[in-house]
Amino acid sequence: MKIHKYDTVIVGAGGAGMRAAIESTKRSRTAVLTKLYPTRSHTGAAQGGMAAALANVEEDNWEWHTFDTIKGGDYLVDQDAAEILAKEAIDSVLDLEKMGLPFNRTPDGTIDQRRFGGHSRNHGEAPVRRSCYAADRTGHMILQTLYQNCVKEGVEFFNEFYVLDQLIADVDGVKTSVGVVAYELATGEIHVFQAKAVIYASGGCGKFFKVTSNAHP
Numbered sequence: 001m002k003i004h005k006y007d008t009v010i011v012g013a014g015g016a017g018m019r020a021a022i023e024s025t026k027r028s029r030t031a032v033l034t035k036l037y038p039t040r041s042h043t044g045a046a047q048g049g050m051a052a053a054l055a056n057v058e059e060d061n062w063e064w065h066t067f068d069t070i071k072g073g074d075y076l077v078d079q080d081a082a083e084i085l086a087k088e089a090i091d092s093v094l095d096l097e098k099m100g101l102p103f104n105r106t107p108d109g110t111i112d113q114r115r116f117g118g119h120s121r122n123h124g125e126a127p128v129r130r131s132c133y134a135a136d137r138t139g140h141m142i143l144q145t146l147y148q149n150c151v152k153e154g155v156e157f158f159n160e161f162y163v164l165d166q167l168i169a170d171v172d173g174v175k176t177s178v179g180v181v182a183y184e185l186a187t188g189e190i191h192v193f194q195a196k197a198v199i200y201a202s203g204g205c206g207k208f209f210k211v212t213s214n215a216h217p
Helices: 015-024 062-072 079-099 138-153
Strands: 002-011 030-034 113-121 126-132 156-159 161-171 174-184 190-200
Touching (some): 030 190
Parallel strands (some): 002 030
Antiparallel strands (some): 113 126, 161 174
16 A cells, blocks of 8 residues: 655546646645546536636626526525636636637637527526637647646646545544545555645536436446
8 A cells, every 4th residue: 555645635637626736736735636537537528618708709797697607507506606606717717818728719819709508698688608619629628728737837647546535534623634545547556645635626516417418437
């Protein structure tokens, strides 16, 4: 059994996991554990684009995006979280652009946007062009861009490692996550990753729903 020590361990190397790794590696020694090679993660299946109220093509704003998100979730959505999502989506898309993601462009050079299901202006009045895209391979481009930046930042990847369990310890009377136990698929060996922080970005929540594009392992 091998023991590894890191400041931060991230479980999952899709869009969320690698974006978290880029931030955490600036402040701490970071390891990313993934059961696949990172650029094969399920984020690559996303085609249509990313919703962000950039208003590059027609009038739009984050409040309309927030309304669409809440309405799309049958008003069961955490409304504070929906507001954060809509506000921060704008900077998130611009961050990806600065990292080198090759978005489609308008004639004047800004990120192009197109219509997508559930995107409306003025609280449902009419469709709006809100989806930022890179042809029909947006998710693939997100993965490639994030992976290249992770390599640039020195993130350490453990590819084809399957996380089996979480390590819990009693720290000052509080049960705290202190790492994970993982299985190396290539060798069958067990690895223990000790960490001060564990981030789960393992996806799969789409399978809660009857109709989903999420893959079934």
